[in-house]
Amino acid sequence: MQIVGNERNLGRKVREAFTAIWLDLRLGKDEVLTRYLNAVYLGAGACGMSAATRLYFESLADLTLPEAALLVDLIQAPSRYDPIRNLVAAHRRAALVTPCSRAARSMRPRPRRQERGPQAGGWYADWIAKHELPKIAA
Numbered sequence: 001m002q003i004v005g006n007e008r009n010l011g012r013k014v015r016e017a018f019t020a021i022w023l024d025l026r027l028g029k030d031e032v033l034t035r036y037l038n039a040v041y042l043g044a045g046a047c048g049m050s051a052a053t054r055l056y057f058e059s060l061a062d063l064t065l066p067e068a069a070l071l072v073d074l075i076q077a078p079s080r081y082d083p084i085r086n087l088v089a090a091h092r093r094a095a096l097v098t099p100c101s102r103a104a105r106s107m108r109p110r111p112r113r114q115e116r117g118p119q120a121g122g123w124y125a126d127w128i129a130k131h132e133l134p135k136i137a138a
Contacts, residue, residue, distance in 0.1 A: 042071065043078030056083055069097040 006012075023032050042052035049071060053060045057067050073081045073093040083090040 040075055041078060042074040043082050044084075065098060066094055069094040072097055 027035070038048045038050070040049075041047050042049070042055075044055055046052040046055045050060055052071050052074060053063055053067075056071070057063060063071075070081075070083055070090050070093075073090065073096075076093075080086065081090045081093050
């Protein structure tokens with residue numbers, strides 16, 4: 001969902017600043033972060049940390065620090081750091097997120113291996129639903 005647009009100009013930056021202030025006054029930083037982490041796209045059709053945990057690992061309750069670091073890395077580039085397709089890159093990136101913890105660096109997250117079928121949805125389906133479906137439905 002875009003709130004402030006995607007153009008690259010000063011007007012957008014001003015709208016971003018006002019939106020950030022508005023969110024902070026109404027929700028607080030913890031609530032904003034929680035909502036973001038529950039909605040962010042993390043690859044393979046998974047939106048939110050809970051969905052990504054179920055996709056890549058066993059359960060949210062059993063998530064280890066290295067696995068959590070791997071999930072955080074997916075925010076930057078979900079397809080590039082996909083632990084099922086590119087485990088080496090995912091491990092390298094996760095090591096950057098947890099540099100202070102020797103135990104975290106020595107542990108390797110082990111994502112579940114799974115066969116992926118065709119993915120429904122994605123950005124194109126979202127775009128169609130938002131822009132073209134109302135035209136057809138009307």
